[in-house]
Amino acid sequence: MSIPTESIGSIPRPPQLLEALQKFREGRLSQERLDACYDEAVRDTLQRFADTGSPVISDGEQTKSSFATYPLQGLRNIAEDGIVIPFADGHTRQLPRLTAGPFRYGVYAGSFVQAAKRYATRPLKQAVISASALSLLYPPEGIAGYSREAFIDDLIKETVADIRGCLEQGAHHVQIDFTEGRLSVKLDPSKQLLRQFIDLNNRVLAHFTPEQRQRIGVHTCPGGDHDSTHSADVDYADLLPSLFQLQAGNFYMQMASENNPEQVLAIIKNNIRPNQRVFVGVIDVLNPDVEEPELVRDRVLRAAEYIPVHQLGTTDDCGFSPFEDDTSTGRDTAFAKIKARVIGTEMAAKVLNS
Numbered sequence: 001m002s003i004p005t006e007s008i009g010s011i012p013r014p015p016q017l018l019e020a021l022q023k024f025r026e027g028r029l030s031q032e033r034l035d036a037c038y039d040e041a042v043r044d045t046l047q048r049f050a051d052t053g054s055p056v057i058s059d060g061e062q063t064k065s066s067f068a069t070y071p072l073q074g075l076r077n078i079a080e081d082g083i084v085i086p087f088a089d090g091h092t093r094q095l096p097r098l099t100a101g102p103f104r105y106g107v108y109a110g111s112f113v114q115a116a117k118r119y120a121t122r123p124l125k126q127a128v129i130s131a132s133a134l135s136l137l138y139p140p141e142g143i144a145g146y147s148r149e150a151f152i153d154d155l156i157k158e159t160v161a162d163i164r165g166c167l168e169q170g171a172h173h174v175q176i177d178f179t180e181g182r183l184s185v186k187l188d189p190s191k192q193l194l195r196q197f198i199d200l201n202n203r204v205l206a207h208f209t210p211e212q213r214q215r216i217g218v219h220t221c222p223g224g225d226h227d228s229t230h231s232a233d234v235d236y237a238d239l240l241p242s243l244f245q246l247q248a249g250n251f252y253m254q255m256a257s258e259n260n261p262e263q264v265l266a267i268i269k270n271n272i273r274p275n276q277r278v279f280v281g282v283i284d285v286l287n288p289d290v291e292e293p294e295l296v297r298d299r300v301l302r303a304a305e306y307i308p309v310h311q312l313g314t315t316d317d318c319g320f321s322p323f324e325d326d327t328s329t330g331r332d333t334a335f336a337k338i339k340a341r342v343i344g345t346e347m348a349a350k351v352l353n354s
Contacts, residue, residue, distance in 0.1 A: 087225060127174045174216050221254035237267055285337070293340050
């Protein structure tokens, strides 16, 4: 029995693309030339993914400004002064704020799948942002003439359309990024916010058939940005029982950088449902050292002591560059780590099948 292995999403952008973006914003490069740079970055990313031996590949989110804000591109009812998220190293990220209704996506992720299909030689995966993350766009003081209830209804419709478009374009798996899950426990230790997030995402998932939900997954991690995190100090035990209440077929979970992975794996063992698969993180994306395949193998074998092999997969802890300006990890390093994951996962499968 083979063990499936997939990346989370983002790959560091090529220096040429980052340079082109800077020139474009300074008015020194045309949209046509920028689009050509985007196209080349996607083509190169897909080829390099295939070269690692990855059975499932992605565009590495090369054309997204960030994993969280791509739906907001081109919208005019967005301000830049939303919720601030602090990271452990002192830097922050600020979410946008919705200023008026109705809420609509400016860009749907299905367009990324459509563009990547031109160069893909293997099954494609696409990451999308969660409804719960986008719910944070609505300001606490409300919006005149546009209630929070109306916003949530619109948000669910748009999130469903985002996922459905990816499936219709032929995505092998669609991954909902839910990094705010662990953060929500930090923001609200009563876990009321977490319960709201779970309920909201399940309202989205309810629009899909059981067969479709087996192609939909959820990613959780403590946030990875500029080699720092926003919620690694939150115990996984405060998140995991609720996480597996999500009506999704796959769960992509940061694990390689956990201080006590055995404890977390034991919680997974006690909460995973028969129709769910857990892709455990075996690559620490915040560590610049490339893992040896033997280390990956051992991490997989440890996970197999707790998770049935037919419900086990492997992944990276997080995306390598979830925000466009995050250059803390080199592109070559990211692909070297991915190759180590692929090889180490194959080594573990051979041991488990022997």
